[in-house]
């Protein structure tokens with residue numbers, strides 16, 4: 001009975017529980033095309049859905065950081081697995097813009113400038129916050145938020161706080177891994193400088209298939225997150241090539257040339273570089289069980305040393 005009254009109250013105010021919970025009436029007022037191009041709605045939906053997922057990833061990473069700080073690896077791992085999952089729709093959504101040619105894009109952009117002024121996605125604070133949390137700290141991006149003081153302050157704060165990777169390294173140090181104090185006490189606002197000692201920490205974690213299984217699981221989840229992030233960047237770069245060619249973009253230089261070097265900004269650097277050594281004979285039990293693999297590995301190591 002009370003259920004019925006509850007529902008009636010909501011419908012009589014012109015809303016249903018569904019519309020209130022999911023804010024659908026507000027949500028569907030937020031797409032406001034400025035051109036008469038029939039594809040602009042798809043563009044706006046694509047960007048807005050991406051924005052929502054980036055914010056979701058921010059919140060998940062912050063939760064995972066809190067779990068790591070509480071030494072709760074299990075909950076951190078569960079949360080980070082959700083971040084891996086959220087990258088799948090971010091990747092898939094590029095299909096909804098696959099129809100776009102330069103004619104389509106320019107028809108839309110030619111109306112955005114006169115309506116709102118010269119724009120660049122670098123003014124997107126959600127993406128930048130996520131990137132800072134992933135450990136790619138570039139203070140120069142703050143300049144794009146000077147017209148938006150609240151967002152500038154938010155990003156300035158995020159720049160000076162630990163990234164997810166900083167929290168992972170601090171956790172590894174707390175459980176006894178030899179992460180150098182200089183890495184833990186570094187200037188958090190500066191770009192991260194990869195450390196040979198941290199590379200050795202990852203190498204030790206992966207010394208054999210069964211060494212530190214829970215930390216290897218964490219490492220693989222971080223690798224999945226980095227791959228999901230880079231996959232989005234690859235799709236974005238290809239969409240730019242496809243719809244914009246080698247045109248100059250926001251900075252007056254070729255947009256693709258600006259984007260290409262960012263493809264080398266891969267999160268969690270030593271987790272990747274350590275893989276050059278993981279599995280080498282001195283750290284791999286494969287040598288004990290399989291003599292011909294041991295010989296090959298030893299020859300390979302000898303060649304590298306030479």
Ligand code: HEM
Pocket residue numbers: 046047048050051097105119120121122124127236239240241243244249250251254255256258259262
């Ligand atoms: C398909 C047409 C697109 C083109 C031609 C394009 C072009 C560009 C260019 C040239 C840049 C470099 C900065 C600049 O010069 O503005 C850039 C950056 C960026 N764009 Fe796009 N973009 C497109 C679609 C999108 C969409 C749909 C989104 C969002 C959902 C997006 C999000 C971003 C982000 C987040 C960056 C910063 C990347 C970074 O810092 O590495 N772009 N884009």
